[in-house]
Amino acid sequence: MHPIEPRHPARPLLAKAAAATAIALAAFTFSTPAASAAPAAELTPEAVDAYMTDLHEASGVPGLSVVVTRGDAIVHAAGYGHDSDGDEITADSPFRVASVSKSFTAMAVMILAEEGAIALDEPVVDQLPGFDMADERVDQVTVRQLLNQTSGFSDTTIDVVELQDATSLEDYVARLADDALASDPGTDWEYANPNFNVAARLVEVASGQTFAAFMDERVFTPLGMEHSATRDEAVDPGLGYNNLFGLWMPRGGAVDGMLDDSGSGGIITSAADMGRWLITQNGEGAQLVSEAGLAAMHAPSAVHDYGMGWGVEPDGTLVHSGNLMTYNAVEWIDPESGYGIAVLTNGAGMADVTYTAMEALAAMANGEEPDEPKGDALAQIALAALTAAAIALGVVGVVRSRRWAGKRRGRPAWRVALRCIPVLLPAVLFLSYPALVSLISNGRTVTWPSVWYFALPLTLALLVAALAGTATAVARLIRLRSVGSAA
Template sequence: MNRHVRVALATLGVAAVAAIPQAHPAAAQTGDPIAGAVEDFATTSGYPGVAVVVTDDDGTTHHTDYGVDADGSAISPTTPMPIASASKTITAAAVMQLVAAGSVDLDSPVYDYLPDFRIHDPRGAEITVRHLLEQTSGITDLTLREKSLAQPATLAEAEQRARDAELATDPGEKYAYTNTNFHLAARLVEVVTGEPFGDHLRRNIFEPAGMDRTTTIDVTPEDLPSDVAEGHVYAYGMTPSTAEPHRFVNGSDGVITTPEDLATWLLVQQNDGVAPNGTRVLPAGTVAQVQTPRKGADYALGWEVDRTEDGKEVGHNGIWFTYTADILLTSSGHGIVVIGNSGLGLGNEGTGELATRVAAIADGETTDPMPPIRLWTDLVLAALTLLSLGLGLRRLVRTRVWIDRFGDRRWWELTARLVPRLVPTLLLLALPSLVGQVVGGGRDISLLQLVYYSPALMIWAGLAAAANLATIVARILGLRRRRGVALAESARPDKRPSRVGAS
């Protein structure tokens, strides 16, 4: 291995040891195991700020806040933050209010309520409102790439874009998670009620429940309220702040709230639709309906369901590229709210693990500290990046050696030696599909959004591609130069021998 590469890797190893999160005894000394778990998660997983609320079905709440936001303000129960896809539970509730009022039938076709929504596949007429809420419409991220396509600005435009959707399966046949289903569900609320979706949520859910600091937006980052700080991404143990990439989020993942307000939303669920202020927000029985999946399914109507030995846990995760959130209702009667100001990435599956750990602590169980998987993942990628850089520089320096060795080969032999250098570029271009399939379970993601997901992965992939392309260019130019010189030499007239000893 090149000496400079070895030195760089050795330096990286020293940095790795220094960067490993150390134990934080302060939280443990407070005697609060939840505070200790929050601090352990935040420092190990790279979250500058985390808010946790535990609710009990008697209406009491317990807050644990850690760290700061991107502006340096301390995280508190009233810090406004996005909850990403946990918003789907609220969209489903808005639809169910209309169902209870007799304005919508869950098992009627969506076409009945969205007369302008038509897709080319004739099976589209069979998509019902229920199919949207349980993610079984047949629309998937692969049949309508909602993140990498041009982004709409309104729910009406989202509906129009969805007309180009194809169906992967018959409606009702198979679960496939996609934000498009909830864009359409929110648009349905707009059309049926005749008012903007955000206004409808404010009048019918947020204000009655006492969620006074909660709203919903159309597009990130343009529509974010001014008091919402930027979130963070993670790279090599660092957490730089950055704005969320441009995306349409209303209906699917556009709710902006506070830990305190989100805890209120869980209390509404824990009390069969009645808010802590005594107002009935959801009709009796609605909570059980939206949290009961069809037989054999794990997704109900806007809620994820996990069956346990003691019954079931329901909740929903939320993933932005710069924030993550989780809500969880345990079989023992606890509600768990977790919101963190860093995005999903390699070695970090979001705040779900912390929510599960807090739930266990609330039930009196002990939990183990988290290993620093996120850091080690990025350090491995950093080592690969340095190795790719070192090998790439070595190839460029040795271009003349390669040309002297292979320059006289036939064109097809040279092509066979150069074409494999295109593999890193092809891999870079294929990364969105690979990550979407392997990590995201079929979700759509763009190349730019992958930079948010894992800067370390993209830096390695991009540098490896650039280094190999530079190798190809340098070798082709060297071959052309060599053959040009050879051609010029062959075109010169032979020198005549000198007349030695002529008189």
């Protein structure tokens, strides 16, 4: 999850909160020696392959792919593991890249802006028929503010759950009519997917094409991205996976909103295709916009270090990651050195291995030692142990409920009720779980369906603890009534 003021604004919110919780629990429960750092390595094809092979083995993630570029060349592109059909992952295997899609949508908008079909600094309402909100400030929202996420859009004032049922980008935009802004346009930054879905609809209106057709004709084809699309009817990535206590399970039914043609997270692509994308983003190879247009997309806004679909780092590098419940991805470029890195996976656990890989490979590109490849095994073990402990405590609580009731026979009801509160606290925590995670997520809305995906081990541990505590409380009350009747 994002911390209150995220350094990497596109890192998955629930994943970060869940991972932090799990790691904290793991650290409390188990103690292991720190792994020694890997020896220094150059960013050669052999070094990249060696690291990714080790990471794939250490994490256990089913499928993983990577591409490293420099200048106008691909240094290394490869796949590791398998997809949900059992086929070997290659550099051409398609993956959902989730919020990495935002930089693609920004490119589509910039292409049309340079052709005069979209005005970046003019109000969206003047350029997009059917777009309106229950907030008069919407008339001030510009296209650039959408792409910089400074429009005032927020999960706290937009019903993102309702938006998940949208059947098209046009329908999506129409559903915003009864929503409001959280701040004056251009004054604050907040990560919100509706920004880029409205932008994708604007692409449709300005171009006279569907978002899918525009992306294929004006972005994918010119760059030679042959395994990329905006919907799985064109390129099928198969099912993704979630990790439950070390067991990777194929899962369907991603729940993070509309996927088909979604400007915020609908792109499907491969490592090899991402290589072509990184090359053009670094100003090399085939170019879709002018040098000034590319620079504008890489520049932070006046209120936050986020550009048009890119997080701008203090060292000048740019990064964006994404999560769609069973898929993780990350892209990174260094305009100064000309390096580019993208990592994709079809498995989402408590730790984001794509971000781990990106950080390690970026360190190697700078001649630094990468951290030891690892996954989320410690967190998975800790949560499995806590789940087992909750089950055991629940059984003990039920078995000892007769003795507990006997000791409290004849006591005032209010004192008995107070004694039951501690065992009911896990149930209160579980029922508040999505709301609490949303509260610490910088305003992002976390729904019940979403917590059953990559946060599954944590969710299950909390559920079992809630059920164990509730069963203990019910058993105590039943026994207390039985003891009272007998008396």
